[in-house]
Amino acid sequence: MPSETAAPVTGVAPEPGVAKPDPILSVSGLRKSFGGLVAVHVDHLECQRGTITGLIGPNGAGKTTMFNLLTGFDRADAGTWSFDGSQLEGMLAYQIPRTGLVRTFQLTKALAKMTVLDNMTLAATTQRGERLRECLVRPLWRQQEREIEARADALLERFNLAHMRTEYAGTLSGGQRKLLEMARALMVEPRMLLLDEPTAGVNPALLQSIFDHVRELRDDGMTVMFVEHAMDVVMGISDWVVCMVEGQVIAEGPPASIATNDAVIDAYLGAKRTEEAQTGGGG
Amino acid sequence: MDIVEVLADAIRVAIGPLAAAYALAAVGLNLQFGYTGLLNFGHVAFLMVGAYGTAITVDQGGPLWLGLLVGVAAAVALGLLFGLPTLRLRADYLAIVTIAAAEVLRILIRGPGEDSLTRGVFGIQRFGNDFFDLNPFPNGEYGIGRVSFTERGLWVLTVAWALVAVFTVLVVLLTRSPWGRVLRAIREDEDAARSLGKNVFVLKLQSLVIGGVIGAFSGMLLAIDRQSVNPDSYLPVVTFAIYTVLILGGPASRLGPIVGAVLYWFVIQFTEGFAREAIRAGWIPESVLDETDIGALRFALVGLGLMLLMIFRPQGILGKREEVLIDAQ
Ligand SMILES: Nc1ncnc2c1ncn2[C@@H]1O[C@H](COP(=O)(O)OP(=O)(O)OP(=O)(O)O)[C@@H](O)[C@H]1O
Ligand SMILES: [Mg+2]
Numbered sequence: 001m002p003s004e005t006a007a008p009v010t011g012v013a014p015e016p017g018v019a020k021p022d023p024i025l026s027v028s029g030l031r032k033s034f035g036g037l038v039a040v041h042v043d044h045l046e047c048q049r050g051t052i053t054g055l056i057g058p059n060g061a062g063k064t065t066m067f068n069l070l071t072g073f074d075r076a077d078a079g080t081w082s083f084d085g086s087q088l089e090g091m092l093a094y095q096i097p098r099t100g101l102v103r104t105f106q107l108t109k110a111l112a113k114m115t116v117l118d119n120m121t122l123a124a125t126t127q128r129g130e131r132l133r134e135c136l137v138r139p140l141w142r143q144q145e146r147e148i149e150a151r152a153d154a155l156l157e158r159f160n161l162a163h164m165r166t167e168y169a170g171t172l173s174g175g176q177r178k179l180l181e182m183a184r185a186l187m188v189e190p191r192m193l194l195l196d197e198p199t200a201g202v203n204p205a206l207l208q209s210i211f212d213h214v215r216e217l218r219d220d221g222m223t224v225m226f227v228e229h230a231m232d233v234v235m236g237i238s239d240w241v242v243c244m245v246e247g248q249v250i251a252e253g254p255p256a257s258i259a260t261n262d263a264v265i266d267a268y269l270g271a272k273r274t275e276e277a278q279t280g281g282g283g
Numbered sequence: 284m285d286i287v288e289v290l291a292d293a294i295r296v297a298i299g300p301l302a303a304a305y306a307l308a309a310v311g312l313n314l315q316f317g318y319t320g321l322l323n324f325g326h327v328a329f330l331m332v333g334a335y336g337t338a339i340t341v342d343q344g345g346p347l348w349l350g351l352l353v354g355v356a357a358a359v360a361l362g363l364l365f366g367l368p369t370l371r372l373r374a375d376y377l378a379i380v381t382i383a384a385a386e387v388l389r390i391l392i393r394g395p396g397e398d399s400l401t402r403g404v405f406g407i408q409r410f411g412n413d414f415f416d417l418n419p420f421p422n423g424e425y426g427i428g429r430v431s432f433t434e435r436g437l438w439v440l441t442v443a444w445a446l447v448a449v450f451t452v453l454v455v456l457l458t459r460s461p462w463g464r465v466l467r468a469i470r471e472d473e474d475a476a477r478s479l480g481k482n483v484f485v486l487k488l489q490s491l492v493i494g495g496v497i498g499a500f501s502g503m504l505l506a507i508d509r510q511s512v513n514p515d516s517y518l519p520v521v522t523f524a525i526y527t528v529l530i531l532g533g534p535a536s537r538l539g540p541i542v543g544a545v546l547y548w549f550v551i552q553f554t555e556g557f558a559r560e561a562i563r564a565g566w567i568p569e570s571v572l573d574e575t576d577i578g579a580l581r582f583a584l585v586g587l588g589l590m591l592l593m594i595f596r597p598q599g600i601l602g603k604r605e606e607v608l609i610d611a612q
Contacts, residue, residue: 094477109474109475111475118464125479130465
């Protein structure tokens with residue numbers, strides 16, 4: 001099913017920094033440099049509520065760094081950003097998921113020494129059993145724990161991980177860890193997900209099912225922004241695509257407009273040409 | 284040589300108050316290091332402030348129960364002192380601060396003269412009388428053959444192992460709960476825990492303080508048993524002995540601290556007794572080893588034992604092998 005049918009981002013001009021009718025995430029003047037290198041310099045970027053946004057860009061474009069800044073895992077040099085009414089700059093990393101914005105990591109952070117189920121149940125928020133005063137008295141949190149487990153099991157089923165439920169997450173394959181991390185992020189019940197290369201190493205059939213799930217989530221009102229290098233995947237699922245190059249948003253728009261955008265083609269072909277030149281020179 | 288006596292001696296120490304106190308200290312360290320991954324290299328300071336809190340209070344005319352409360356409060360304060368400035372930083376900062384601060388604190392306690400609050404190098408004695416007044420056991424010898432204790436010893440033992448049991452159960456309950464699940468997540472990857480909205484800093488602080496209070500009980504127990512505190516009993520080596528106990532038993536295992544402490548003191552005492560008897564019997568020539576070397580020998584053997592353990596059973600006696608194997612991947 002072509003995702004454009006559900007896309008609420010109609011009538012928005014495909015220009016970098018363009019305002020959306022109902023932005024859930026809004027970023028202004030975001031800057032971060034490492035030494036002399038400006039890793040991120042985003043003048044303005046908005047993300048429409050209830051859409052799937054693909055974030056593309058060559059290696060080193062600053063996609064991961066932008067996620068780190070937005071979610072408090074790295075400190076921005078400048079900039080303001082708000083999520084669904086909360087100003088996020090200055091918030092600590094652990095406070096941001098509580099506003100409903102949850103991220104995953106490019107280098108997967110499955111908790112290897114915990115079981116798959118523990119990874120999942122850990123992620124549920126506002127658990128009474130996590131409060132020191134209540135955790136000793138099991139009856140206070142047993143019921144909630146059961147509900148959390150039921151929710152976890154449903155997601156594990158969805159992500160083809162149910163059979164690994166009681167295994168250590170460390171025994172999962174690379175692709176399975178990606179899946180676990182995404183399923184775990186959903187346990188937080190976010191309103192927006194930032195997924196950093198969620199598909200690396202995931203087999204194509206399963207990938208389809210995951211993205212079906214992402215679409216369903218979107219249809220239920222969730223917003224998703226994901227980093228992805230495979231163009232066909234990006235074009236197939238995104239309602240909107242943002243392209244970053246050297247820290248800046250050089251283009252954004254519906255997938256079709258991005259596929260034909262000169263700046264994007266330049267950036268990608270440019271990168272490809274250099275790669276070819278390098279591998280050609282080396283071999 | 285009398286091997287039976289050597290064995291009996293070793294068993295008496297292995298189930299005695301010293302072993303119980305080490306088990307207790309290791310229960311606290313297990314929460315901090317085993318379950319949370321906190322590198323607390325100043326654990327001995329918790330024992331010290333617990334002991335001194337009690338001793339000073341009683342020495343100044345307060346009742347023992349107040350002394351115990353002061354000891355606990357001092358441990359809470361020390362936990363906050365260690366944790367507040369360091370737990371937001373990388374893990375190594377806690378290690379550096381704890382090892383240094385523990386030693387600085389000891390030197391501060393040691394510094395002033397006999398008339399001071401801490402009584403300097405002289406230490407404080409006979410502050411545990413209230414405890415022994417409560418002894419319900421009638422006069423006599425309790426035990427089997429050579430492994431026996433006076434009514435005083437039995438009273439200390441009973442309370443000591445009861446404390447070990449209570450705090451072991453407490454740590455089991457804590458670590459089994461969702462709170463403990465967050466601790467294990469923190470131990471493995473703080474950023475993963477943060478990305479799921481967990482307040483890593485607060486949980487680490489809680490773990491450090493609770494583990495420290497358990498350590499303080501160990502210190503109070505030892506001090507009351509000996510009826511004496513002295514700054515030179517709280518050298519950094521004590522911390523490392525407690526680590527040895529924990530690693531021997533198996534970090535993040537429920538009964539590891541107890542098994543570790545019993546075994547540790549058994550081996551130490553047995554080695555010492557055996558070597559002494561062997562020298563006396565002339566099995567080991569004086570030129571190789573004389574009685575003054577025995578203290579060093581037993582620690583060398585503990586070191587050797589730890590190395591072998593790391594090679595052949597890195598998870599300790601009761602730890603989970605799978606967790607260590609996952610690390611190796
Ligand atoms: N901690 C850091 N210290 C120094 N430089 C950094 C750091 N993190 C990122 N950079 C630099 O910032 C730039 C952007 O990196 P980033 O990881 O955000 O790229 P990316 O778009 O996610 O790339 P990829 O697609 O390869 O994951 C790169 O040039 C990188 O070298
Ligand atoms: Mg990246």
